[in-house]
Amino acid sequence: MKINIKNMVCNRCIMVVSQIFKDAGIPTENVQLGTVTLKNDLQPEVLEKINARLKTVGFEIINDAKSRLIEKIKAISIDYVYQRNEENKLNFSDYLVAQLNLDYPYLSSLFSSVEGTTIEKHLIHLKIERVKELLVYDEKTLSEIAWEMGYSSVAHLSGQFKKVTGFTPSYFKKLGEQKRTSLNDV
Structure with a gap:
């Protein structure tokens, strides 16, 4: 069962x-x-x-089936962001379609109607939470974090980070862990 x-x-x-x-x-x-x-x-x-x-x-x-599918999308998103490796350097939409064997437009429409946000925005927020975590750990440079998270450049990561959090990565690093968000709330 x-x-x-x-x-x-x-x-x-x-x-x-x-x-x-x-x-x-x-x-x-x-x-x-x-x-x-x-x-x-x-x-x-x-x-x-x-x-x-x-x-x-x-x-x-x-x-219900729709709620189960939404939870699967969220679990796959978390896995994609947190377990990033060479195998999932695929575009996320292609990765999601391969995992669920369903059309992306259907998945996107369902997710947006239930969650009130797009899959892309959800993924961006997950990635930013992961970046926050890596910044707090202070074990990697911003360049290493950008590469690991699949950003094309540090500037792209920094711009997206500031857009989501309101802070630059370096300023956030000074603030520390108190500004992180639970993945349940992403």
Whole structure:
């Protein structure tokens, strides 16, 4: 049985959701961003109890197909930004189509109608949050961060960063971590 869960955005979310199922005595096969695969089916009343527990920590079981697809788009976006490697140097729209095997215009229209923003803007905000994180860690230069995040230049990254945050990357770095946003809120 596969259960789709809303608001899972990081490895810590995976740990929390795994622990909820473990505490309930429900064996899982796999827990990843947005989904939990169970070894056995659950009775509806057990599923409701799990959902109530998930809601106390900011998660929720998703039952309708459109919401599941939106959550998949978000999970793929997060994975694309945070696990960037040579394989996904593809244009994000092509990457998303390859992952979901659905037309991009449909995905874009659905996402915009439900979320009130475009997939592109959502991706930009995710990338900027990742840049903020990398700036706070202070382990890479701005040039290295720009390259890692797929920007054509430091100037392009800096311009987009300022447009989204209102700060230059160097000024943000001086401010530190207090200006970061949770991925749930992106």
